[in-house]
Amino acid sequence: MKNKVVLYYPPYDGPPLGPPLCLLSVASPLVQAGFHVRIIDSAITDDPEVTVANEVKDALCFGVSFLTGPMIKDAIRVSSLVRILRPDIPIIFGGWHATILPAQTLAAGIADIVVRGQGELTMLEVAQRLREGKGAEGVRGSSLKTPEEVIHNPDRPVENVNHLPTPAFFMGDFDAYERKSGLRKVTYASSVGCPYACNYCTDLVYYGQRFNACKAERVINEVTTLASRWRLREVAFLDSNFLVDVKRAVAIARGFVDSGLKFRWTFQASTNLLCRMSDDEVCLLAESGVSHMGFGTESASPQVLMLMNKKHQCIDEMFETARKTRGTGIRVTFNLILGFPGEMDSDRLQTMRVMTDISRRYPHVSFSPNLFTPYPGISIWPELRRKGVREPQSLEEWGDMTLGNNPLPWLAGKPFQKLRRMLDYFMLCTETQRQASKSAWLGRGIRQALATPLRWRLQADQYTFPWELWLARGFEQAVARRSLLTGQVLQRGMQQVC
Numbered sequence: 001m002k003n004k005v006v007l008y009y010p011p012y013d014g015p016p017l018g019p020p021l022c023l024l025s026v027a028s029p030l031v032q033a034g035f036h037v038r039i040i041d042s043a044i045t046d047d048p049e050v051t052v053a054n055e056v057k058d059a060l061c062f063g064v065s066f067l068t069g070p071m072i073k074d075a076i077r078v079s080s081l082v083r084i085l086r087p088d089i090p091i092i093f094g095g096w097h098a099t100i101l102p103a104q105t106l107a108a109g110i111a112d113i114v115v116r117g118q119g120e121l122t123m124l125e126v127a128q129r130l131r132e133g134k135g136a137e138g139v140r141g142s143s144l145k146t147p148e149e150v151i152h153n154p155d156r157p158v159e160n161v162n163h164l165p166t167p168a169f170f171m172g173d174f175d176a177y178e179r180k181s182g183l184r185k186v187t188y189a190s191s192v193g194c195p196y197a198c199n200y201c202t203d204l205v206y207y208g209q210r211f212n213a214c215k216a217e218r219v220i221n222e223v224t225t226l227a228s229r230w231r232l233r234e235v236a237f238l239d240s241n242f243l244v245d246v247k248r249a250v251a252i253a254r255g256f257v258d259s260g261l262k263f264r265w266t267f268q269a270s271t272n273l274l275c276r277m278s279d280d281e282v283c284l285l286a287e288s289g290v291s292h293m294g295f296g297t298e299s300a301s302p303q304v305l306m307l308m309n310k311k312h313q314c315i316d317e318m319f320e321t322a323r324k325t326r327g328t329g330i331r332v333t334f335n336l337i338l339g340f341p342g343e344m345d346s347d348r349l350q351t352m353r354v355m356t357d358i359s360r361r362y363p364h365v366s367f368s369p370n371l372f373t374p375y376p377g378i379s380i381w382p383e384l385r386r387k388g389v390r391e392p393q394s395l396e397e398w399g400d401m402t403l404g405n406n407p408l409p410w411l412a413g414k415p416f417q418k419l420r421r422m423l424d425y426f427m428l429c430t431e432t433q434r435q436a437s438k439s440a441w442l443g444r445g446i447r448q449a450l451a452t453p454l455r456w457r458l459q460a461d462q463y464t465f466p467w468e469l470w471l472a473r474g475f476e477q478a479v480a481r482r483s484l485l486t487g488q489v490l491q492r493g494m495q496q497v498c
Ligand code: B12
Pocket: 007, 011, 012, 013, 014, 016, 017, 018, 019, 020, 021, 022, 023, 025, 026, 063, 064, 065, 066, 067, 068, 069, 070, 071, 092, 093, 094, 095, 096, 097, 115, 117, 118, 119, 120, 123, 187, 189, 200, 201, 202, 203, 238, 239, 240, 375, 376, 403, 485
């Protein structure tokens, strides 16, 4: 009886974050039920195609996880190879993209089954049925393709995360990830879901605005066990909004301190929630090892925040978040979305000015500016269509969607050139201010003097004859975009800002 499940993770931009948590989570109940599971992560596999080809020889099925964008292309390529080598085994796609667009994903003719939403229980049931020689008919949370039609089985209710098993961390080859990224780390999710309804975000589509969190004791136990067993230096929490339950967050931090273990950890949250914490509680986070926090601040224009349905976010709390974290040793990244539908030049300028001010006063804050990218399923698609954005019509077309592709009709030509220039100045200015704060007095004076004309540019909205940018490029100024999840450098160089 075939008993082997092969799971594949396609490549993505940037340094690997650690073993793909989605596949470790899917693998865990399978292993418990006696399946032999093999995870192939292209980030640490020298020749992923050859490895996949070898592993599927005796497999029961082949599963792939991917997000919208370039991961799709590789998922299609490798799955097509599996289809040729093993036409008899089902190919199963899971993850955010396939969940949001199951019919279109199956229509590409590559996968036989899509697992929608949380995968642990659905994949287990699918694999058990396959092992018994049956199909996925009737398995809640799955969609399948028959020669005649696509069948969407009923949804599976979101499972309380406390009832799900610990992801199969023992399957991660931490040495291999360390060799690739230079850091011994793991990703971990202590919760899923976010109570807010920002209309550019997919989270509410997946988890329906319900915060679903593991109890603090379980988190403390799992994370400290992981950190000590695998000698990890860093744990990146992938929660959509870690601070929704502030009491839980404080209990976790206290548990880490009490464990006596030393490791760094990072998370993302919203500024209104950090502002609910006392200064002492923020210091406790730092003491427990928090080294970085990412915040989806997105814009400093109240009008744009309204357009984004980001009612919980206000500008004062961005400053307050920066103030509360100053001097704690925690680095902070503010994510920015530029080019949102309805954003005017004046809104964008306001965002740049407020953020430049934050950067001048609080040098521990970095920025990760992104061009608005319309991902599938987000609630403002009707408006985007009205404004002329063309929605990709197939799985392959979604594979072409990358950050910075700029499919936005209102940002074509000159406005886009201007936005890029403005962003180049913004990144150079904030980085120069940051460097100034780290320098000794002479270096600080020089850098502060250099930052003055850059700030003036942004105040006056004047970017002609950009001699400072030419000069900086000449000196290969280190202007870095940082990951919202870990604060790690994503890209260097001003050409790549958006
Ligand atoms: C970590 C992460 C990443 C990492 C993933 C790498 C890694 N090694 O972990 C990286 C850095 C690659 C990444 C990149 C991107 N990401 Co991202 N990312 C996340 C994040 C924060 C956590 C995902 C995660 O691991 N969760 C924990 C696991 C356990 O949950 P899961 O992934 O949902 O997996 C479960 C199910 O989906 C399902 N499942 C998943 N895969 C499979 C496969 C099979 C076979 C089965 C059966 C089931 C299954 O079962 C799992 C267990 O329940 C989410 C937001 C969030 N809080 O979830 C955003 C998120 C997934 N990312 C998102 C986006 C937009 C992106 C980017 C496209 C752009 C960007 N700005 O970051 C890029 C694309 C990169 C590229 N070049 O292709 C969106 C989703 C977009 C989409 N439609 O796919 C999210 C939801 C953020 C958001 N709120 O908008 N991301």
